[in-house]
Amino acid sequence: MPAPMPLKYPTETTLILVLGLVTLLVGVLTDTLPLLPEGILPWGLVFGSALLYGLLLYPLLRRNRAEYAFRALHFLPAAIALLWFLIQVLALLFPEVLALHRYYTYGWTAVGVIASFLLLAWFCLRVLRRFSARILLLALVLIPFVSVGFFGERFADWDQKLAAFLWQGTWWDVVGTGTFLADLRPLRLAQQQEDEVNVLPSDSLEEEVWRKRLRSLQRRRERLAKHREEGTQESALASLPELRKPTKTIVQVEIPPPRLPSSGFGVGTVAVMTLAGYCGVLHQRARNRV
Numbered sequence: 001m002p003a004p005m006p007l008k009y010p011t012e013t014t015l016i017l018v019l020g021l022v023t024l025l026v027g028v029l030t031d032t033l034p035l036l037p038e039g040i041l042p043w044g045l046v047f048g049s050a051l052l053y054g055l056l057l058y059p060l061l062r063r064n065r066a067e068y069a070f071r072a073l074h075f076l077p078a079a080i081a082l083l084w085f086l087i088q089v090l091a092l093l094f095p096e097v098l099a100l101h102r103y104y105t106y107g108w109t110a111v112g113v114i115a116s117f118l119l120l121a122w123f124c125l126r127v128l129r130r131f132s133a134r135i136l137l138l139a140l141v142l143i144p145f146v147s148v149g150f151f152g153e154r155f156a157d158w159d160q161k162l163a164a165f166l167w168q169g170t171w172w173d174v175v176g177t178g179t180f181l182a183d184l185r186p187l188r189l190a191q192q193q194e195d196e197v198n199v200l201p202s203d204s205l206e207e208e209v210w211r212k213r214l215r216s217l218q219r220r221r222e223r224l225a226k227h228r229e230e231g232t233q234e235s236a237l238a239s240l241p242e243l244r245k246p247t248k249t250i251v252q253v254e255i256p257p258p259r260l261p262s263s264g265f266g267v268g269t270v271a272v273m274t275l276a277g278y279c280g281v282l283h284q285r286a287r288n289r290v
Contacts, residue, residue, distance in 0.1 A: 007064045009129055015057070016120060016134055019074055020141050023116045026050050026077035027109035027145075032163035036088040042167055043085055050077035069123055076119065080112035107149035108159060117142045 007015075029046045033039050054074040061071045087104055091097040104111050117138055124131040124138075152158035 007061075007066050012066075012070075013130060013134055013137070015070075016124070017137050017141070019076070020117060020120060020138055022050070022053055023077050023080070023113055024108075024141065024145050026080050027113040028159075028162070029166075030081050030084045030109045030112070031105045031107075031159045032166055033084065034163070034167055036085075036092055039088075039167075043081065043088075047078060047081040047085065050081055051075070054078060067123075067127070069126070073116075073119060073123060076116040080109060080116065083112060084109070105159075107146060107153050110146055110149050114142070114146065 026046065033042050033046065036043070054077070057074050058071060061074070084101075084104065087097060087101050091101055120138055121135050124134040148158075
């Protein structure tokens with residue numbers, strides 16, 4: 001059986017471009033993740049999908065004798081999500097670490113995305129195979145992404161709008177629904193300490209950007225708490241028989257008609273028959289005279 005051929009140059013270039021696009025997507029999703037512990041399920045979805053991407057491509061890369069560095073680069077998207085998780089775990093224990101979370105997720109996780117693209121560019125320069133075209137492709141993808149991400153952070157709050165669209169509802173809040181069985185009392189204490197962070201408007205532009213993000217997160221938690229409270233009240237009302245809504249019953253009521261229906265011959269019929277009889281009598285008398 002002949003040995004498999006190495007990756008062809010066009011195939012390798014396509015894989016580099018696809019890896020760059022996947023890295024951008026994971027960066028956007030990581031920026032929209034809710035904070036831990038409520039956001040454990042959304043993070044698991046993002047991290048699991050990124051890890052699955054690298055695992056699915058690994059047999060192809062190994063079969064075609066791709067370089068080990070290129071195989072490892074396909075796990076960069078998963079590493080971006082994993083680093084976010086580690087920062088969040090530290091922030092639960094030490095709320096001041098949220099400052100690091102701010103810089104890491106700024107501009108759609110631009111720090112992790114730019115670092116990943118630099119590693120991809122290093123690989124392109126190292127292998128010396130069409131490195132100029134590959135680096136140009138990466139730059140054409142990365143520069144607009146970073147520009148739009150920074151613009152959204154400064155003026156548009158696109159990350160918050162996207163987060164509200166992706167994680168709307170409470171289906172992902174496994175902590176709030178009571179299905180998360182771990183002891184979360186230390187985490188809740190850290191969360192309370194985090195809520196005490198100053199969120200008042202600031203004169204400093206950079207500080208105001210951070211506090212604006214904290215205010216948005218606080219409003220999101222309040223909405224979730226309100227939804228959970230409304231759901232609990234509706235369940236309590238539904239469990240009380242005396243407070244349930246009465247069922248509609250259909251009652252048949254016989255209403256008399258406005259007038260009785262006619263029976264037998266009508267007045268018009270009697271008049272016609274009388275006139276016909278009278279005409280017949282006159283005709284008979286005329287015949288008798290003749």
